[in-house]
Amino acid sequence: MATMPQLPPPPPRAFSARCSLQTPAHAQHHLVDGEARRHAPARRARRPVVERDPDAAAAAVYAREIGACVRARRWGAACEAFAAMRAAGTAPDRFLLPQVLRACAGAGQRRLAAAAHALAAKGGPVFSGDAVVGNALVSMYATLGDVAAARAAFACLPERDVVAWTALIGAYADAGDLGKAFQLFESMQESGVRPDVVSWNTLLSGFARNGDLRAALHLFDEMRLRGVKPGVNSWNCIISGCVQNAQYDEALSTFCEMCESERPDAVTVASILPACTGLMALGIGKQLHCYVLRCGIKLNVYIGSALIGMYSECGEFGYARSVFAAIEEEKNATVWNELIQSYINEGRMNEAWEAFSLMHKNGLQPDTVTYNSFIAAYARAGQKEQAYKVLSGMVDVGLKPNVISINALISGLHHHGLCEDVLEVFRYMQFSNGEENGWALLDISNPIQPNGTTITSVLSLLTDFKLDRLGKEVHCYALRSGLTSNIFVSSKLVDLYGKTGRMDSADKVFWGIRNKNVVTWNSLLAAYRQNRKPEIALELFREMLKSDLLPNLVTLQIALLSSGMTMALPYGREVHGYIRKNWPDGYPSALASALIDMYGKCACKQEGSMEEAHRYFYSMEDVHGIKPTLRHYTCMVDIMGIAGLLEESLELIQKMQLEPDACLWSTVLKACKLHSNLEIGEKVAKALFELEPNNTSNYMSLSNIYANNGLWDSTEAVRAAMNEHGLNVERQCSCLYLGTSLQAFEAGDFSHPAFERILSTWKDLSTRMEQLGYPPQDLEPYSNVEVDPLSCHHTERIALCYGLISMSSHEPIRITKNFRMCLECHSSIKIISRDLNREIFISDGSTYHHFKDGTCSCRDLW
Structure with missing residues (x-):
């Protein structure tokens, strides 16, 4: 992150007028x-x-x-x-x-x-x-x-002089038609009219405002190469564009460069303060505040509101209130809104409503932004009734809720996992008539069209719930509305399709994006890694580097994890070299963990040797000055556990100077379950029961270890211990997607009207698999005694059989399950996918499985 430069001293008194506040750029033409x-x-x-x-x-x-x-x-x-x-x-x-x-x-x-x-x-x-x-x-x-x-x-x-050309270029830039704006810019020069600094600023501002920051920066460099000296307004355009596109580091870097040749004015200060807010850079924000006071810059509503917002977001609510009181001119709605938001950020809703009343008493009508702050606050708190009440209150006072109002509502509902409510609101937005659609429920008579933020929020929700079919519907709406050109929408579509195993769709969306950014690349890289295709992720990483985009921390983590999955040690070392070059003084914690993971998994390839992984782990503190945290120890223990080095992992835990937490012990217990190690598993489970006596998954893991060793009495003892602690075992359940509806199948529930047909279908499949040399397990319970909730009752097989009965032969079968699929079911479904030439998608509690032609996308690692 850029550091705060030495700001120029205040000008001589004779020229103090130059430091007086100018109207910000967004309020002038x-x-x-x-x-x-x-x-x-x-x-x-x-x-x-x-x-x-x-x-x-x-x-x-x-x-x-x-x-x-x-x-x-x-x-x-x-x-x-x-x-x-x-x-x-x-x-x-x-x-x-x-x-x-x-x-x-x-x-x-x-x-x-x-x-x-x-x-x-x-x-x-x-x-x-x-x-x-x-x-x-x-x-x-x-x-x-x-x-x-x-x-x-x-x-x-x-x-046509330069003024006319510039005005027309600005018209197209403001309308978002940047191609036409640039074409006019070139036509102006071809006609013999030389662009002045205002012309350059117009084009710069257009590209920056519309999200094409790379083009704006290129134009800025081109401007200087042609001998046009950037003025303060030119720098302000770039800084403002960086902030609007959330490129806060770039904004501060540009600001530092500006200070070497130009004196920041009031517009500069008002533009750069939101970058301090975004980076939580309170120190730099305070220095800018001091600069305003030292230079005698008038503390007007623009700088004042930016300072209030910065102090409020950084938790300095006292400073925010002091700035509000010190503003030297009549306070407008923006300033009052920032004050109200500061109270909301502090969780002081009563004071926020008091400020709302004071705003009204001072002759200012609360505007849409004011109400949106309250809607967002109540929605984030899960108080949807209050949020709807505020929304209706806007209409009562003659204000029209805008798309930001609805986006705030959707974001809050999403935060609390209220999927149906989000989808209901989104459906309302797609109608063209107010009273004829569901907006009547919200007391809204005018339709509000979804924008890119709306689509991104809805897609995020569908991604969380793995609802790819509904995601396709939203994708279609975005195509019809022309919203797929929005980089955030496109990136989220790649993420949705990737996390639901639809890599063909993820690829199609990705390669259709014109100006890809690092977030878009990360979405596709992560999707291939999550779908057990790390070699493709590494190929894409090379492609990304060729596109002149710089990888960020997330990109490098994905590259290292992919190298570990493919055990591509040479490539992992290349990435490590890149990290050393860019972080010579020490690595971020996330990269250190990824490096340990990569070296450990690559070492497993060499006949289980962990020497290189150990060497790097111990060199963290000795060579690189990084003191290993619990996260690093957990990563190392995980690698050793996968390799079967359970005794060694316990020794490492005993030697570390940190107190083991539940995450570390559960990692060891997972390895014990993987290798059916009863002795160590019991010791680790005992430690976990002391740390997390009410965590059901710990009991389930120990029960599985007993079951793998055939100790059914011990399994019953675990269940008795759970009952003693008042813990309920969540029943296994699989859901089959049938069109727009879901069919649920719970373990131990044989009441489905088609259950006899389901059993008959499974027996037919069993016969075919036996002929292929694979004897499957029966669907019937193992005994006539009560159903054991800790054992696997193959609900995914039941859902699969019902899908074969109910769906056409060419239609893919999609199932979700709330627990990890057992090895028996996984092996069976691989055979079925090959024998019936059927694509089967199953999302379980561990990963996303795509069965096709007898193989699974997880490569039997889940």
């Missing part, structure tokens, strides 16, 4: 500003012209009033003065008209803008070659977002 500055002489020439007019007195009054309002950026007041001027029968001349057009754009007054345009057309200034009015028209329509009208006004200009 640089194109119109540029036009106004370029034509200041023309504006100064207005008075003599007005004085020669017969209605000079009335026109002069309106001209002075409109001019003063425009200079103060009081767009609404300027528009009112223009309307009064027209009502009085007086029209603006060609010197005043550009200011009127600028005011209409600033106030968003489309009808008044059309009236002003009509005056221009009636007077014929555009057609007579008045560039000032023509440029103002292009700028006005660009600001209003009317690209077609801006293009039409541009086409009417007899001569």
